[in-house]
Amino acid sequence: MKKTVFVSIVGRPNVGKSTLMNRILGEKVAIVSSKPQTTRECVRGILTRGEDQFVFFDTPGMHRAQSRLGDYMVDAAENGMMQGDVVMIVADVTRQPSETEKKVVNYLKKSKRPSVLVLNKIDTANRETIAATIAAYAAIHSFDAVVPVCAKNGTHVDEVLDELSHFLRESEWFYPEDEITDQSMRRYASEIVREKLLRALDREVPHGIAVVTEGYTEEEGLTKIRCEIICEKPGHKKIIIGKGGELIKRVGTYAREELEKVTGGKVYLDLWVKVKENWRDREGLVRTLGYDRREFEKKDGE
Ligand SMILES: Nc1nc2c(ncn2[C@@H]2O[C@H](COP(=O)(O)OP(=O)(O)OP(=O)(O)O)[C@@H](O)[C@H]2O)c(=O)[nH]1
Ligand SMILES: [Mg+2]
Incomplete structure (x- = not known):
């Protein structure tokens, strides 16, 4: 039963x-x-x-x-x-x-x-x-x-x-027995990148970061992922990139290693940093970056 x-x-x-x-x-x-x-x-x-x-x-x-x-x-x-x-x-x-x-x-x-x-x-x-x-x-x-x-x-x-x-x-099950999450791999990839950033960065910078997967393709055992890192200020972009690109390289390596474990194959991870001033306070941007209130309205209306 x-x-x-x-x-x-x-x-x-x-x-x-x-x-x-x-x-x-x-x-x-x-x-x-x-x-x-x-x-x-x-x-x-x-x-x-x-x-x-x-x-x-x-x-x-x-x-x-x-x-x-x-x-x-x-x-x-x-x-x-x-x-x-x-x-x-x-x-x-x-x-x-x-x-x-x-x-x-x-x-x-x-x-x-x-x-x-x-x-x-x-x-x-x-x-x-x-x-x-x-x-x-x-x-x-x-x-x-x-x-x-x-x-x-x-x-x-x-x-x-x-x-x-x-x-x-x-009750009937709502998910197949081998499913462990409803998150897509695209979303998971951007979350893993955000996690590595949270861990690498201090103070106020991490809270102002969003990560969006802009590209995700799989071919012959190679997964190519392109993520955009959005931050709030040009100064934050500099911190995220680090001296000579050191910080972003390190974040990319940790994220890639973890994603390779999950996909079971090779991953090519391409990271870009963009500034969108005060995006956390701009309703349109908050939505574009994947935090969408309408999601709940849909679920509630079901
Ligand atoms: N010492 C100790 N630390 C823990 C334990 N469980 C979690 N932590 C640490 O607590 C911190 C927060 O853990 P999260 O799981 O991200 O907490 P959360 O409640 O999901 O946080 P939000 O997503 O920000 O709401 C991390 O540094 C964890 O490693 C525990 O049992 N003991
Ligand atoms: Mg949590």
């Missing part, structure tokens, strides 16, 4: 939502970095085990939006939260519940959705801290389950899946 459950993964930026989803799937579907606001749109990850299919929505971290792009991300997070049969809220175990978690709890109470609270990064906390955080959360909501984990090394991640399996319902 086939069963399915849709799981929304929500929480503040940088708590480890994408790391946790990748760990559960055993595959890297969503990009991860130490910078907050890494995930910008809802990414689906699918795990099919025996007759059970788990569909995860990894969402952008909830925050106070300060740009058009930020508005888009917060909308994506809220829409993603509403699409799940169960809400998996991920929080940093060393921190007390903040406004964001309280907002999610309000939604849970109103919508009467089941919820699993995952307290991540237990590798950075002692027993007392973990117990105190569990108590603080217990005081604001009666979650269906609370699981302290370390998504980074996998500790207790199986228990998360056990808890989620209680919410499986008899």
